[in-house]
Amino acid sequence: MPHNSPDMAAALRTFAEESRELLEAMASHLRALLEGDEDMERLHALFRAAHTIKGAGGMFGLDAVVGFTHLVENLLSQLRDGQQPLTPALLELLMDCRDHMEDLLNEALDGGGDGPALAARSEALGARLQTALGGSGGEAEKPAAARPATAALTPAAEEDVELERVEADTWHLSLRFSPGVLREGMDPISFLRYLESVGRIVHITTLVDSLPEAEAMDPLSCYFGFEIELESERDKDAIEAVFDFVRDDCQLRLLPPHSRIADYLALIHDLPEGPDRLGEILVAAGALTRQELELGLEHQRQLAGQAQVPLGEILIAEGMTHPPVVEAALDRQAQTKGRPGKDKGGESQFVRVHAEKLDELINLVGELVIAGAASHLLARGRRDRRAQEAALTVNRLVEQVRDVTLKLRMVEIGETFNRFHRVVRELGRELGKDIALDITGADTELDKTMVEKLGDPLMHLVRNAIDHGLEPPEQRLAAGKPERGRVRLNAYHDSGGIVIEIGDDGRGLDRERILARARERGLIGEDETPPDPELYALIFEPGFSTAQTVTNVSGRGVGMDVVKKTIAALRGTVEIDTVLGTGTTMRLRLPLTLAIIDGFLVRVENVPFVLPLESVRECIALSATSAADRRQYVNLRGEVLPYLRLRELFALGGTPPRRENIVVVRHQGNRVGVVVDQLQGELQTVIKPLGRLFRGMRGLSGSSILGSGEVALILDVATLAEIATSREHNRGGPAAQLQQGAPACSTQ
Numbered sequence: 001m002p003h004n005s006p007d008m009a010a011a012l013r014t015f016a017e018e019s020r021e022l023l024e025a026m027a028s029h030l031r032a033l034l035e036g037d038e039d040m041e042r043l044h045a046l047f048r049a050a051h052t053i054k055g056a057g058g059m060f061g062l063d064a065v066v067g068f069t070h071l072v073e074n075l076l077s078q079l080r081d082g083q084q085p086l087t088p089a090l091l092e093l094l095m096d097c098r099d100h101m102e103d104l105l106n107e108a109l110d111g112g113g114d115g116p117a118l119a120a121r122s123e124a125l126g127a128r129l130q131t132a133l134g135g136s137g138g139e140a141e142k143p144a145a146a147r148p149a150t151a152a153l154t155p156a157a158e159e160d161v162e163l164e165r166v167e168a169d170t171w172h173l174s175l176r177f178s179p180g181v182l183r184e185g186m187d188p189i190s191f192l193r194y195l196e197s198v199g200r201i202v203h204i205t206t207l208v209d210s211l212p213e214a215e216a217m218d219p220l221s222c223y224f225g226f227e228i229e230l231e232s233e234r235d236k237d238a239i240e241a242v243f244d245f246v247r248d249d250c251q252l253r254l255l256p257p258h259s260r261i262a263d264y265l266a267l268i269h270d271l272p273e274g275p276d277r278l279g280e281i282l283v284a285a286g287a288l289t290r291q292e293l294e295l296g297l298e299h300q301r302q303l304a305g306q307a308q309v310p311l312g313e314i315l316i317a318e319g320m321t322h323p324p325v326v327e328a329a330l331d332r333q334a335q336t337k338g339r340p341g342k343d344k345g346g347e348s349q350f351v352r353v354h355a356e357k358l359d360e361l362i363n364l365v366g367e368l369v370i371a372g373a374a375s376h377l378l379a380r381g382r383r384d385r386r387a388q389e390a391a392l393t394v395n396r397l398v399e400q401v402r403d404v405t406l407k408l409r410m411v412e413i414g415e416t417f418n419r420f421h422r423v424v425r426e427l428g429r430e431l432g433k434d435i436a437l438d439i440t441g442a443d444t445e446l447d448k449t450m451v452e453k454l455g456d457p458l459m460h461l462v463r464n465a466i467d468h469g470l471e472p473p474e475q476r477l478a479a480g481k482p483e484r485g486r487v488r489l490n491a492y493h494d495s496g497g498i499v500i501e502i503g504d505d506g507r508g509l510d511r512e513r514i515l516a517r518a519r520e521r522g523l524i525g526e527d528e529t530p531p532d533p534e535l536y537a538l539i540f541e542p543g544f545s546t547a548q549t550v551t552n553v554s555g556r557g558v559g560m561d562v563v564k565k566t567i568a569a570l571r572g573t574v575e576i577d578t579v580l581g582t583g584t585t586m587r588l589r590l591p592l593t594l595a596i597i598d599g600f601l602v603r604v605e606n607v608p609f610v611l612p613l614e615s616v617r618e619c620i621a622l623s624a625t626s627a628a629d630r631r632q633y634v635n636l637r638g639e640v641l642p643y644l645r646l647r648e649l650f651a652l653g654g655t656p657p658r659r660e661n662i663v664v665v666r667h668q669g670n671r672v673g674v675v676v677d678q679l680q681g682e683l684q685t686v687i688k689p690l691g692r693l694f695r696g697m698r699g700l701s702g703s704s705i706l707g708s709g710e711v712a713l714i715l716d717v718a719t720l721a722e723i724a725t726s727r728e729h730n731r732g733g734p735a736a737q738l739q740q741g742a743p744a745c746s747t748q
Helices: 006-034 041-059 063-080 088-110 115-134 188-195 236-241 244-249 261-270 278-284 290-302 311-317 323-337 355-382 385-408 414-418 420-431 448-469 473-478 511-520 532-540 560-569 624-628 717-730 735-739
Strands: 171-177 200-207 225-231 250-255 410-412 435-440 445-447 485-494 497-504 573-579 583-591 596-604 607-612 616-622 633-636 639-645 660-667 670-676 678-686 700-705 711-715
Touching: 006 041, 006 088, 006 414, 006 420, 041 063, 041 088, 063 088, 063 115, 088 115, 088 420, 188 200, 188 225, 236 250, 244 250, 278 290, 278 311, 278 323, 290 311, 311 323, 355 385, 355 596, 355 678, 385 410, 385 678, 410 414, 410 448, 414 420, 414 435, 414 448, 420 435, 420 448, 420 485, 445 448, 448 485, 448 497, 448 560, 448 583, 511 532, 532 560, 532 573, 560 573, 596 660, 596 670, 607 678, 633 670, 639 660, 639 717, 660 678, 660 717, 670 717, 678 700
Parallel strands: 435 485, 607 711, 639 670
Antiparallel strands: 171 225, 171 250, 200 225, 410 445, 485 497, 497 583, 573 583, 596 607, 596 678, 616 660, 633 639, 660 670, 700 711
């Protein structure tokens, strides 16, 4: 199949997605092992992941990936078989190798990487791997602590399992053809027939576990796997040569007669599919013949009246197989029954859906929301009670469909957070700092589109925290801090949105240095002393930096302005909490989704505006006295409430009505008021991008189409709050005037 064919491109995309998932899993297992987790299953999982990447990479001709991963697989094989102890140094080596595997895959799949640099790193890491492999002692006797965990699971396995053999007189072939082998013009059955030219097939088991339901079956796809017992005097090369013409479209494992138990353990662990019953697993792996299984089952039936004796114990007692092999099969059985994404019937509970299809679904749901609002308005206009009830029912169902559909695009942020383990490790090594990354809230979900756009801002903030925030080890010790610095990534839901925190326990922001730098650049006057939030916000100005030295990591003031622009484009805000000498926390506040929100509809001069409902706290009437003296604040139950008029902000003109209203909104813990003419209540609103004419206008974040067909402008609460509070700050603040008896607003 040509590599540029649609089928090959789709297969390559699937391979890329699955490989990256496997690499993430490898990173998670390695971190757990580095932190002291002694679960040997993690080593098995690491081996399976590397083996899968290598095998699949070979199918696509990714030679660099296959060659390097083969060395990693060899080291993992020695570690899981207990041929050498698992040390922190080896785990660090494996972590570096995992990172390099990711770079090789990205280069092979996406291009654009530094080929010579990757080749040099492959050579350097390969030399380290060869050194580690050469120091294992080969097949020499190992200390008891280094023996495989499976050998210690049963008292019967006292001797080294590497020296035990399975007394089978036949070759065992574990054969899986790729689904597309038929499209390549290859007939799997013809290879089985040809196999008889080098020996006699004693037994063959056809596995159909991958066979889909009839209506989902593709007649041009191969779904079968085979476990074959072959009696032959030929050598391994001759048997493998039978499959030379289909090697790129099959996965072949070949075990010779009297193979080591470790080989069977590896085969059982690597079975891509298969039955979930112990005896069938052993037969599929070739560790047990069908006749031996029948004898064992018959013996179990005879003992049923006395006690329920497990089949595995019977097979061991009868000498049909070995304890470690049974233990491995039991582990495999437990994995098969409890595999994530499978229901009790073994059917997959997960379906891969292309992101474009989800986006299309979201758009259609948005149009459905608009159409539902239109039908409700029409029914209300006709004053038909039955039609109104039907419209309300439809709108309620549409709301449920909207919520479920939006959840389809929600992903956990933990995958994004986990990528920074490598960044922290490499930057710490480059800067000579010992840094730990603490992650909490990894299971917090937010819109997939938002997660993709957060990558660069988070990268800038983490790099700044490492370079500027955390002190060198000697300075930390002198300040009475632990030598190891800590960077924190945290996510949680708050007030209908999501908050992402990037923190460190470093030196904190120096207010005086920021103030001096701002005056030097003319951002504030020599006599001005802005409050902390406004002063710290200056670090997001283009080119603003207080760094005394410029490094390869940061220090030129480039990046923080990108952070602010990106977060603003996502309808979010950035807050800064810092204590000099203690640390800094950057807090990103974002909406849950970028597609559909609950809004509050208002009008000014008959122009519709929408406020995000999550920001609205209450609505009050503006007193005639306050409206007449044109003040920009009111007394709301003893607190200052600055406000702004949309009529003036957007130059709408016209005459204000006799009764105006204030919508009280909350932003970053502060309350401000928005003066409008009419309050029209809650609605679901679909966010549309602003046209070119309105794109640069402050105070707007998007637009929406109402059920009446009108275009409503969605207000940016963060910008409105900034405008309202800055006006009062420039006037010296109204608190003193309120104490002198300034008029209060009316709630009547």
